[in-house]
Amino acid sequence: MIKLIQGDCFEKIKDIPNESVDLIFTSPPYADRRKKCYEGKSADEYVDWFRPLGIEIKRILKPTGSFFLNIKPHTNKGERNLYVFDLVCDLKRNVGFMFVDEFSWEKNAFPGKLKGRFKNAFEPVYHFTTGNPNQINFNPLACGTPMKEESIARTYRKQCGAPKSGSGMTGMNTTNIRNLKLARPSNVIKVNNVSNQFSDKQLHPATFPEGLVEFFIKSFTNENDTVLDPFMGSGTTGIVAKKLNRNFIGIELEEQYFEIAKKRIEAPGNGRVSLRYELG
Numbered sequence: 001m002i003k004l005i006q007g008d009c010f011e012k013i014k015d016i017p018n019e020s021v022d023l024i025f026t027s028p029p030y031a032d033r034r035k036k037c038y039e040g041k042s043a044d045e046y047v048d049w050f051r052p053l054g055i056e057i058k059r060i061l062k063p064t065g066s067f068f069l070n071i072k073p074h075t076n077k078g079e080r081n082l083y084v085f086d087l088v089c090d091l092k093r094n095v096g097f098m099f100v101d102e103f104s105w106e107k108n109a110f111p112g113k114l115k116g117r118f119k120n121a122f123e124p125v126y127h128f129t130t131g132n133p134n135q136i137n138f139n140p141l142a143c144g145t146p147m148k149e150e151s152i153a154r155t156y157r158k159q160c161g162a163p164k165s166g167s168g169m170t171g172m173n174t175t176n177i178r179n180l181k182l183a184r185p186s187n188v189i190k191v192n193n194v195s196n197q198f199s200d201k202q203l204h205p206a207t208f209p210e211g212l213v214e215f216f217i218k219s220f221t222n223e224n225d226t227v228l229d230p231f232m233g234s235g236t237t238g239i240v241a242k243k244l245n246r247n248f249i250g251i252e253l254e255e256q257y258f259e260i261a262k263k264r265i266e267a268p269g270n271g272r273v274s275l276r277y278e279l280g
């Protein structure tokens with residue numbers, strides 16, 4: 001089932017039943033950015049603006065589900081704004097999410113000579129859940145990489161002193177590790193942006209790459225689970241969800257982007273499930 005909804009996600013999300021969604025992957029409008037393209041909020045009002053949506057996301061997410069938020073604060077007069085840190089703390093302290101982890105999405109840097117700082121080549125993706133973080137849906141090898149020779153060699157080294165935290169090789173079954181074909185990926189994901197705001201202006205100014213979404217959907221859901229993107233934009237999350245045989249709910253405010261998302265998700269080769277539309 002694919003359900004595409006045109007309208008305001010703060011309202012439309014209220015129609016989604018409690019604890020019915022397995023994964024939310026979204027990139028909301030960043031504060032003080034792209035004002036000519038779509039509605040957004042200033043950094044000062046951002047946390048209060050987002051909170052009602054956070055409360056709804058918490059209501060509809062299954063206890064085994066995951067909420068991933070991709071957002072990076074801008075710089076102004078040489079200083080990086082801190083509203084995203086406030087947002088993450090608010091989602092934990094006032095909305096009541098468990099904060100599982102922070103991922104780093106490494107991408108191609110936008111060229112430029114900035115004063116006092118280097119090119120920006122990563123964006124964070126914050127991971128929240130509502131239940132016990134140790135019991136969320138998790139497929140650690142779904143995006144596994146082939147074991148490196150040197151990693152296998154490490155398992156033969158003499159072990160010295162186990163750390164109290166139980167981390168590291170000590171305490172692990174090294175024979176099992178040697179027999180593994182795949183290694184778990186890290187929380188640093190390298191996917192270059194295939195489009196950008198200049199080359200693909202006619203599409204959408206802020207599309208994220210399919211490979212980024214694929215990593216999270218494969219690692220934290222199973223087939224026939226339900227994925228939501230409340231700020232759907234051009235529909236990238238929907239395209240990947242459909243290809244991977246997940247159900248998808250997408251909400252987009254702007255008609256022009258909604259139409260683009262609908263076309264992209266519908267396009268032949270983007271999966272096999274039937275589409276149902278609801279126009280807001």
Ligand SMILES: C[S@@+](CC[C@H](N)C(=O)[O-])C[C@H]1O[C@@H](n2cnc3c(N)ncnc32)[C@H](O)[C@@H]1O
Nearest residue numbers: 008009029038206207208231233234236252253
């Ligand atoms: C950063 S873009 C998302 C881009 C998307 N990840 C993609 O790959 O195309 C944010 C989107 O949220 C939409 N938006 C802004 N406010 C919204 C609202 N209240 N409800 C639903 N969509 C909204 C904007 O029109 C914009 O398309």
